[in-house]
Amino acid sequence: xxxxxxxxxxxxxxxxxxxxPFAGYNMPISYTGINDEHASVRKNAGVFDVSHMGEFIxxxxxxxxxxxxxTSNDAAKLKKGQAQYSCLPNQEGGxxxxxxxxxxxxxxxxxxxxNASNIEKDWEWIRQHNIHHAEMHNISDRTCLLAxxxxxxxxxxxxxxDMDILNLKYYTFTKGKFAGVDNVLVSAxxxxxxxxxxxxxxxxxxxxxxxxxxxxxxxxxxxxxPIGLGARxxxxxxxxxxxxxxxxxxxxxxxxxxxxxITKFTKDFTSKELFARQKAEGVEKKLVGFEMxxxxxxxxxxxxxxxEGATIGHVTSGTQSPSLGKAIGMGYVRSSFAGIDTDIxxxxxxxxxxxxxxxxxxx
Numbered sequence: 001x002x003x004x005x006x007x008x009x010x011x012x013x014x015x016x017x018x019x020x021p022f023a024g025y026n027m028p029i030s031y032t033g034i035n036d037e038h039a040s041v042r043k044n045a046g047v048f049d050v051s052h053m054g055e056f057i058x059x060x061x062x063x064x065x066x067x068x069x070x071t072s073n074d075a076a077k078l079k080k081g082q083a084q085y086s087c088l089p090n091q092e093g094g095x096x097x098x099x100x101x102x103x104x105x106x107x108x109x110x111x112x113x114x115n116a117s118n119i120e121k122d123w124e125w126i127r128q129h130n131i132h133h134a135e136m137h138n139i140s141d142r143t144c145l146l147a148x149x150x151x152x153x154x155x156x157x158x159x160x161x162d163m164d165i166l167n168l169k170y171y172t173f174t175k176g177k178f179a180g181v182d183n184v185l186v187s188a189x190x191x192x193x194x195x196x197x198x199x200x201x202x203x204x205x206x207x208x209x210x211x212x213x214x215x216x217x218x219x220x221x222x223x224x225x226p227i228g229l230g231a232r233x234x235x236x237x238x239x240x241x242x243x244x245x246x247x248x249x250x251x252x253x254x255x256x257x258x259x260x261x262i263t264k265f266t267k268d269f270t271s272k273e274l275f276a277r278q279k280a281e282g283v284e285k286k287l288v289g290f291e292m293x294x295x296x297x298x299x300x301x302x303x304x305x306x307x308e309g310a311t312i313g314h315v316t317s318g319t320q321s322p323s324l325g326k327a328i329g330m331g332y333v334r335s336s337f338a339g340i341d342t343d344i345x346x347x348x349x350x351x352x353x354x355x356x357x358x359x360x361x362x363x
Contacts, residue, residue, distance in 0.1 A: 048232055063109065142202055162177065255283050313331055
């Protein structure tokens with residue numbers, strides 16, 4: 001398998017990043033350590049290279065109709081400059097992928113942002129449902145994406161643009177000139193819960209180097225740091241945000257994953273009837289957050305047990321939370337065990353360690 005590089009790979013290596021393959025790309029996992037990078041984002045600001053993500057442009061009079069057919073949320077509500085979190089349900093009530101839908105031009109031009117590991121799968125799924133031949137463009141390979149996250153991120157970046165990013169509302173975006181580069185899309189969707197923006201731009205005429213260097217020239221004196229995917233995972237887990245392939249996949253429904261809020265029954269879409277039945281009758285398993293009472297780190301795939309040792313579910317994500325100083329996780333359990341403060345037990349190396357179901361975001 002050929003491992004791809006992003007336009008920033010040489011920057012990461014030059015900065016001494018610990019690199020590893022992720023979703024087919026050579027990606028930075030950490031620079032100075034996950035805990036240090038995590039704290040930088042929570043308290044100040046950090047830069048993530050997420051150029052491995054996929055971007056599709058859907059255009060024309062049938063673009064919205066196609067999006068409505070393949071996604072669970074209601075994209076018809078989007079106005080120009082608004083974005084929406086959604087998912088692509090499969091025929092069996094599972095999730096092909098979760099994604100962001102950006103309304104570039106109402107009823108005409110949309111950008112879908114999908115997970116790196118699912119680019120080809122998502123493209124083919126959407127193409128199969130494109131019965132009215134909406135115009136589709138896969139711009140993933142030529143699109144750069146940097147996420148500058150943290151409470152001081154927009155203050156640091158504002159000097160690089162005339163766009164008003166200081167007052168950019170959550171799940172909205174704007175387009176303009178950034179660091180002298182034209183046609184840059186700046187959005188506020190976030191995956192860390194720490195505030196900040198994402199910057200999309202086409203990799204041409206050395207735009208990647210220009211923007212990276214400008215960001216660090218502005219932010220370096222203010223403590224802005226490059227951040228790896230390790231801290232991205234601990235940051236999103238503290239917020240209870242799902243990671244595709246861990247917490248949601250082809251076998252989990254949005255209703256089981258606590259994503260009923262992105263499942264709108266005001267339109268027709270794949271698996272609508274199945275989800276409506278789950279909403280009415282309830283589901284057998286639910287995704288919950290939990291914190292460890294006894295010392296131990298929950299890991300993906302560990303069994304979740306009840307007091308008597310019977311298996312009631314499995315861990316999907318887990319870590320030692322850098323901000324909270326305790327071990328936390330997410331996992332699917334039988335619905336009767338999903339109540340807040342319910343005692344559960346995580347099987348760690350043949351031992352059953354006590355945990356309790358907790359609210360998310362974790363605190």
